[in-house]
Amino acid sequence: MLVNGCETDLMDARDRGLAYGDGVFRTLRTQGRRPLWWRDHYAKLADDCAALMLTCPDEAMLHAEVCQVAEEGKGVVKIVLTRGAGARGYAPPSDQPLTRVVFHAPLPAHAQADAPEAITARWCVLQLARQPRLAGVKHLNRLENVLARAEWTDPSIFEGLLCDDLGAVIGGVMSNLLLMKEGELFTPDLGECGVAGVARTRLLRAVPRLGIPVHIGRLPPAAILAADEVMICNSVIGVRRVARLDETTWPHGNWTAILNSALYDDVD
Amino acid sequence: MLVNGCETDLMDARDRGLAYGDGVFRTLRTQGRRPLWWRDHYAKLADDCAALMLTCPDEAMLHAEVCQVAEEGKGVVKIVLTRGAGARGYAPPSDQPLTRVVFHAPLPAHAQADAPEAITARWCVLQLARQPRLAGVKHLNRLENVLARAEWTDPSIFEGLLCDDLGAVIGGVMSNLLLMKEGELFTPDLGECGVAGVARTRLLRAVPRLGIPVHIGRLPPAAILAADEVMICNSVIGVRRVARLDETTWPHGNWTAILNSALYDDVD
Numbered sequence: 001m002l003v004n005g006c007e008t009d010l011m012d013a014r015d016r017g018l019a020y021g022d023g024v025f026r027t028l029r030t031q032g033r034r035p036l037w038w039r040d041h042y043a044k045l046a047d048d049c050a051a052l053m054l055t056c057p058d059e060a061m062l063h064a065e066v067c068q069v070a071e072e073g074k075g076v077v078k079i080v081l082t083r084g085a086g087a088r089g090y091a092p093p094s095d096q097p098l099t100r101v102v103f104h105a106p107l108p109a110h111a112q113a114d115a116p117e118a119i120t121a122r123w124c125v126l127q128l129a130r131q132p133r134l135a136g137v138k139h140l141n142r143l144e145n146v147l148a149r150a151e152w153t154d155p156s157i158f159e160g161l162l163c164d165d166l167g168a169v170i171g172g173v174m175s176n177l178l179l180m181k182e183g184e185l186f187t188p189d190l191g192e193c194g195v196a197g198v199a200r201t202r203l204l205r206a207v208p209r210l211g212i213p214v215h216i217g218r219l220p221p222a223a224i225l226a227a228d229e230v231m232i233c234n235s236v237i238g239v240r241r242v243a244r245l246d247e248t249t250w251p252h253g254n255w256t257a258i259l260n261s262a263l264y265d266d267v268d
Numbered sequence: 269m270l271v272n273g274c275e276t277d278l279m280d281a282r283d284r285g286l287a288y289g290d291g292v293f294r295t296l297r298t299q300g301r302r303p304l305w306w307r308d309h310y311a312k313l314a315d316d317c318a319a320l321m322l323t324c325p326d327e328a329m330l331h332a333e334v335c336q337v338a339e340e341g342k343g344v345v346k347i348v349l350t351r352g353a354g355a356r357g358y359a360p361p362s363d364q365p366l367t368r369v370v371f372h373a374p375l376p377a378h379a380q381a382d383a384p385e386a387i388t389a390r391w392c393v394l395q396l397a398r399q400p401r402l403a404g405v406k407h408l409n410r411l412e413n414v415l416a417r418a419e420w421t422d423p424s425i426f427e428g429l430l431c432d433d434l435g436a437v438i439g440g441v442m443s444n445l446l447l448m449k450e451g452e453l454f455t456p457d458l459g460e461c462g463v464a465g466v467a468r469t470r471l472l473r474a475v476p477r478l479g480i481p482v483h484i485g486r487l488p489p490a491a492i493l494a495a496d497e498v499m500i501c502n503s504v505i506g507v508r509r510v511a512r513l514d515e516t517t518w519p520h521g522n523w524t525a526i527l528n529s530a531l532y533d534d535v536d
Contacts, residue, residue: 017286018283019293019408103281133412142409143288146351147401149357150359
């Protein structure tokens with residue numbers, strides 16, 4: 001584990017990342033001590049930093065730190081960037097260095113190659129608040145995700161789907177949502193809440209090249225239920241088919257494999 | 269500074285307080301190495317823990333830690349409680365000890381006895397998102413406050429006032445809002461967003477005993493501008509009169525002194 005480039009598990013307890021969640025993060029896969037999809041992850045990190053008026057660390061330095069903590073075989077690396085430790089009070093200091101935390105974690109069971117292709121999901125009760133200033137950004141204010149994930153303990157349920165307070169479906173607690181309907185791809189608009197993940201971004205770039213029309217927009221729960229195939233995606237699990245959503249089930253379809261190929265084949 | 273009762277400035281960089289803002293905090297005044305309004309602060313901390321399904325630490329232990337870090341004279345102590353360090357992923361572990369961070373800070377200039385009784389405020393552009401599940405709670409997801417506070421750097425402006433996305437006034441970036449109009453007290457309802465501070469709670473308990481009617485409800489910006497006296501309050505600054513809000517000014521009034529007395533005279 002590296003904190004500001006030094007091997008340590010410890011950080012300043014006055015850090016604004018702790019005090020206010022004043023920062024952003026990334027969770028990415030590694031293979032052979034190298035990050036997968038690095039260009040996309042760094043671009044997203046830079047965009048998220050800009051949304052919070054943070055200066056993103058140098059790409060080469062961050063890449064070197066990810067490679068340094070990554071272990072042999074397949075794994076996950078998490079990067080946390082915060083506005084640093086220092087002055088009390090909400091006003092963001094302009095002259096203070098960021099805090100960088102970079103650490104490795106083993107690949108979770110559900111991301112192993114032999115994990116099932118299909119998963120079971122449920123609807124969450126919690127409704128996401130709409131905040132356009134923070135929408136799409138993978139920032140450290142994730143209490144909504146924690147509360148939503150706390151709604152179930154049944155280990156057979158892999159993911160919970162969330163709507164906003166107007167009833168639009170936004171995505172999963174830890175994933176983005178994709179639908180196929182009559183050969184066209186639909187995914188929720190994330191202009192008011194949710195996190196725009198790198199796997200979703202890669203798919204939105206790759207799928208049109210396959211000749212599949214893509215629609216980003218408002219999706220009511222009924223649109224999910226009426227879909228031919230429902231999928232979730234993120235950088236760690238890739239694309240997974242939703243076989244069951246509470247009482248609704250879907251038969252096996254081919255789109256999950258097609259989108260997974262598109263996700264991994266896309267330019268790196 | 270104490271982290272889990274040990275004298276150190278450092279904490280585990282895998283803490284869920286950093287990862288997700290998964291915790292709550294308090295900022296309270298101390299005098300002669302004792303916390304002011306301790307009973308109210310502990311009650312609020314317990315309520316906020318309950319809202320996040322956290323088990324609040326024992327009152328006597330926490331009180332002892334506050335007294336241990338407090339310095340001579342007047343100061344401020346901050347308490348941060350998080351769901352602890354450990355398992356990755358949003359699911360809250362049930363069996364993991366909380367992290368407690370308790371530290372002292374000097375009394376800020378604007379809270380000194382000789383600080384001016386009146387302040388200048390401005391309207392913020394950022395609109396608070398409405399999330400009833402987190403409303404009122406002083407949790408660690410405070411990016412909205414950081415972004416709102418970043419809207420100005422002019423040191424003559426002390427506070428920014430925030431509305432929600434429906435146009436209701438909620439309060440200040442770091443304070444609660446109070447109005448007097450024709451001898452009655454009005455303060456925004458915090459059922460959908462904002463933080464219900466301890467100073468506000470003490471005033472809502474004390475003011476009716478003075479025979480002053482109290483109204484908690486929806487306040488449009490026009491209600492602020494039409495008020496006889498506008499005030500902000502929190503545990504560190506007490507009650508301060510808003511003398512100017514952008515282009516609107518108010519003459520000196522007596523209510524600020526009356527409410528300040530009520531705030532400090534209330535049962536401790």
